[in-house]
Amino acid sequence: MIILYDFELSAECYAVRLLLGFTGLAHEIRPVDMFPGREQDEAWFRALSPDGTLPVLDDDGLVLTALPAILAHIAARSGGLGRWWPAAARDEIARWFAHAESLADSALRARWIITTGDGHSLPVLQARAHALLRTLDRHVWFAEKSGADWLAAGAHPSLADVAVFPAVALCEEGGISRQDYPAIRRWLDRVRRIPGFHVMSGVFPAGPARADVPFGSQ
Amino acid sequence: MSTTPSAAVLNLWYPISAGEDAKPGQRRSTVLLDQGLNYERGADGGLTVWRATDGATALPVIERYGFIWTSLGTPPAELFPIPEYAESDRFNICAGSIGVNVSAPRAIENFLDMGHFPYVHTGILGEEPHTEVKEYDVEISGERDEVLATRCRFFQPQAALSASEGIEVEYVYRVPHPYVAVLYKSCPAQPSRMDVIAIFCQPMGEEMVRAHLMLSMLDDVNTLTSMRRFQQTIFGQDRPILENQYPKKLPLDPRAETPIRADKSAIAYRRWLSQKGINYGVIPEAA
Numbered sequence: 377m378i379i380l381y382d383f384e385l386s387a388e389c390y391a392v393r394l395l396l397g398f399t400g401l402a403h404e405i406r407p408v409d410m411f412p413g414r415e416q417d418e419a420w421f422r423a424l425s426p427d428g429t430l431p432v433l434d435d436d437g438l439v440l441t442a443l444p445a446i447l448a449h450i451a452a453r454s455g456g457l458g459r460w461w462p463a464a465a466r467d468e469i470a471r472w473f474a475h476a477e478s479l480a481d482s483a484l485r486a487r488w489i490i491t492t493g494d495g496h497s498l499p500v501l502q503a504r505a506h507a508l509l510r511t512l513d514r515h516v517w518f519a520e521k522s523g524a525d526w527l528a529a530g531a532h533p534s535l536a537d538v539a540v541f542p543a544v545a546l547c548e549e550g551g552i553s554r555q556d557y558p559a560i561r562r563w564l565d566r567v568r569r570i571p572g573f574h575v576m577s578g579v580f581p582a583g584p585a586r587a588d589v590p591f592g593s594q
Numbered sequence: 595m596s597t598t599p600s601a602a603v604l605n606l607w608y609p610i611s612a613g614e615d616a617k618p619g620q621r622r623s624t625v626l627l628d629q630g631l632n633y634e635r636g637a638d639g640g641l642t643v644w645r646a647t648d649g650a651t652a653l654p655v656i657e658r659y660g661f662i663w664t665s666l667g668t669p670p671a672e673l674f675p676i677p678e679y680a681e682s683d684r685f686n687i688c689a690g691s692i693g694v695n696v697s698a699p700r701a702i703e704n705f706l707d708m709g710h711f712p713y714v715h716t717g718i719l720g721e722e723p724h725t726e727v728k729e730y731d732v733e734i735s736g737e738r739d740e741v742l743a744t745r746c747r748f749f750q751p752q753a754a755l756s757a758s759e760g761i762e763v764e765y766v767y768r769v770p771h772p773y774v775a776v777l778y779k780s781c782p783a784q785p786s787r788m789d790v791i792a793i794f795c796q797p798m799g800e801e802m803v804r805a806h807l808m809l810s811m812l813d814d815v816n817t818l819t820s821m822r823r824f825q826q827t828i829f830g831q832d833r834p835i836l837e838n839q840y841p842k843k844l845p846l847d848p849r850a851e852t853p854i855r856a857d858k859s860a861i862a863y864r865r866w867l868s869q870k871g872i873n874y875g876v877i878p879e880a881a
Contacts, residue, residue: 384823384830407820409819409823412688412689412691489693490693490695491692492693493693
């Protein structure tokens with residue numbers, strides 16, 4: 377059974393409801409009281425969605441939290457993959473996913489600030505960024521424990537590292553210190569040492585390789 | 595340019611937050627009548643509210659109906675009564691505080707209007723062809739200083755979450771405060787009693803409000819989450835309508851807009867605001 381964890385006033389949740397409607401895929405909706413109840417911060421929900429983001433799709437235990445993945449999954453499950461996510465247009469569609477994310481960061485954030493009266497100040501955005509960095513730090517720490525260097529599974533860095541690196545590398549310009557995230561700092565250094573790495577203003581190259589220096593003595 | 599609020603405006607109580615959102619030791623800020631305010635709940639549960647520009651002077655504060663109320667003037671000793679709130683078998687809920695780009699009186703007037711139900715809340719609070727607003731009674735109660743609309747009836751496909759089929763619903767509306775409306779609505783679960791739904795407006799600016807929604811329901815079946823969701827769906831449907839009204843401030847001159855018979859309560863509301871000397875969020879009658 378497909379379960380959508382949903383908040384009525386969320387634009388991202390609405391995108392999922394739309395596609396469920398278009399495809400006619402059978403599903404059940406579980407309302408989450410995101411506002412004002414902040415139910416997304418409760419432990420049971422964080423177990424599904426570590427950053428507390430909505431929507432979440434649970435398809436018989438396969439839990440998806442990223443909107444593009446949820447949409448692609450619904451397209452595939454409904455037998456409409458070729459229509460809704462044709463191979464020939466994936467680059468174009470990926471760009472529109474990115475565009476939608478930029479709009480979420482601008483138009484939807486403005487809408488949310490007006491709607492909830494919440495987050496109209498820098499400290500709230502910074503606190504949210506710290507919460508996201510904590511999740512990332514924890515993820516990297518556990519990955520390192522299991523011998524992995526990168527965000528997604530595999531011996532080679534993936535698009536995940538590339539997509540996440542810039543915002544993390546530049547976050548201190550937003551007044552968000554990385555001081556409390558040692559695992560993130562090690563991961564940033566690993567990305568910086570990927571052959572062919574380039575800097576930009578505000579991002580510095582890795583120091584001389586010191587992978588042999590034990591943690592804590594740096 | 596914003597209006598300098600009259601004494602009648604300054605001396606009112608205003609909601610600024612759901613009580614449950616103010617956790618001990620967390621300083622929060624908001625805006626009321628174009629003024630920045632801070633507020634904080636102490637470890638003992640007591641509340642302090644002060645102007646962002648004046649940390650030394652504490653503003654009046656009370657907690658009623660699940661919300662925190664303050665005033666920038668000299669408010670009455672007590673807030674308007676909602677006796678039902680104290681009934682022990684009711685489910686009292688803060689259903690959300692939602693920002694809307696409109697004046698507070700426009701938001702109140704929309705809340706009083708039944709004519710839009712079939713068109714804006716299609717399939718829930720109304721449905722074509724049941725579009726008629728039947729004759730109802732309106733009075734300005736001098737004794738209680740409020741606008742009262744009674745005998746309002748409307749056919750609703752899904753009057754509340756606890757309704758299983760379309761019913762003719764009876765409404766009573768009270769406007770006990772210039773920026774507050776309280777709606778009593780026959781309750782599908784208990785036909786002899788009424789659900790209470792209130793909108794408490796916090797005018798942040800003349801054309802920007804936070805609408806605090808309060809429910810006092812006779813419903814022991816549905817969950818808090820689903821009841822909040824129902825109200826937020828309804829309010830979310832109203833929001834674009836409210837935000838597209840022009841002018842955003844409510845004109846008090848009876849000739850400024852053309853009412854129909856169904857707008858009786860709105861006519862009384864506008865007259866009452868005029869009589870009280872409310873000048874904020876409205877376009878006053880020319881002297």
